Amino acid sequence: MTKPHARNSGPLxxxxxxxxxxxxxxxxx
Structure with missing residues (x-):
């Protein structure tokens, strides 16, 4: 249950x- 690649978005x-x-x-x- 790891966070998706959304953390790579930056502002979001x-x-x-x-x-x-x-x-x-x-x-x-």
């Missing part, structure tokens, strides 16, 4: 960092 790092792992947990990613 903060958002994707929290939302990204949530989506992964939900199984939508």
């Amino acid at each position: 790092r903060g958002f994707a960092d929290q939302f990204g792992w949530l989506v992964t947990v939900n199984g939508q990613a």
Whole structure:
């Protein structure tokens, strides 16, 4: 359950960092 490549976005790092792992947990990613 590691964060997606969203952290590589940069500006959306903060958002994707929290939302990204949530989506992964939900199984939508």
